[in-house]
Amino acid sequence: MIEIGLVIYPGAQLAAVLGLTDLFGVTNRIAMSHQKAGAPVLRVTHWRQDRASEAPTCVLDTCPDESAGKLSALILPPSLDEPVGGDEAAALTAWLRDHHAKGVALGSVCAGAFVLAGTGLISGRRITTHWSYADLLQQRFPELSVDADQLIIDDGDIITAGGLMAWTDLGLRLVDRLLGPTVMIETARVLLVDPPGREQRYYSVFSPRLTHGDAAVLKVQHWLQATQASDVALSTLAAQAGLQERTFLRRFQKATGMTTTEYCQRLRVGRARELLQFSNTSIDRVAWEVGYSDPGAFRKVFTRIVGLSPGDYRRRFGAKGAGK
Structure with a gap:
């Protein structure tokens, strides 16, 4: 319940x-x-x-x-x-x-x-x-x-x-x-x-699993949220958790139901959705703002998770005055 x-x-x-x-x-x-x-x-x-x-x-x-x-x-x-x-x-x-x-x-x-x-x-x-x-x-x-x-x-x-x-x-x-x-x-x-x-x-809002009871993983989740997943290197995440990398990966996937890569992609795409909806920032700049140096890679990840390209998403859901 x-x-x-x-x-x-x-x-x-x-x-x-x-x-x-x-x-x-x-x-x-x-x-x-x-x-x-x-x-x-x-x-x-x-x-x-x-x-x-x-x-x-x-x-x-x-x-x-x-x-x-x-x-x-x-x-x-x-x-x-x-x-x-x-x-x-x-x-x-x-x-x-x-x-x-x-x-x-x-x-x-x-x-x-x-x-x-x-x-x-x-x-x-x-x-x-x-x-x-x-x-x-x-x-x-x-x-x-x-x-x-x-x-x-x-x-x-x-x-x-x-x-x-x-x-x-x-x-x-x-x-x-x-x-x-x-x-x-x-x-x-x-x-x-x-x-x-x-x-x-x-719709399609990423809702991370937070009630799994693994305090070390939860600490990393809160840190990723606070830093907008700016640093997603495995060594950094494992250090935040105070665990060895292999142990951290196993516990993270068990607790959250996804790999660290999948989890961080969803956090970044969530931030990108907001920028696309409520700002005039160019799509290439949005990619950079959420941690992608390659706009093409960002577009592929965004489309796979959301089901729309960044441009289509902005045209459909962008607030009045947001860029096309």
Whole structure:
């Protein structure tokens, strides 16, 4: 069973918590209808932090009679109060770091990004929040790249959504990742949430396996995500894991289901898709930006993974004003 946790920190917007609970409840009914067993597929838990000095505890479980499973994701909802951060969130950020180290994906909506940034897990990476908080977030965390133009930024192990009501987008993004596009589209239809404009960012998104339990491999996965797979040499990856190369290769493939080459190609292609969608950067330059010195090799890899050439992908999914 897939478990998604919603974190009720001091000042968290309860409307978003309840809305996400309902969204995932609809998703669970749809997913159950697609299987013969009829057993629950998706469990939602609420984790409440009553005091800033204490870690959150579970206060609600939508499937209390089912056996315990592993968390797949934790979501920090918006806040209508001043953004939480600093020493007042120390216990919460330590708790989040611990779960992230175990392979749990972390997500935030709007001002929840401040708590997420406080974990120190996303230094040097891109993050979004509500446009009115963008400058403050950048000032508090200068090591981040705050992009408030994006409604949602999916960085694999970290997902951030911008506006106060963007919890619907983040929720649907997780549904697509964990249960597939068919269930996501049906959920959107039931809730009368218009999926066009979202679908292109959902389909064929690389969702790395993070709950395998191999800490050494997980460390390398997080490092690759943070560095955008800029250095994919086997010697470098094995050193990051603290393992011999042959041992590392064996454990990496067992944990992720793919070779290091396949994994890094998918990370790079994921970054290329974003550049092709939302920038005017030439395809040759995109190839260089994501780590390919040979544009021809990049085109072959991209076409094999996505099913479209980079040019066709941009023409089909490029945002208005993006280059052809």
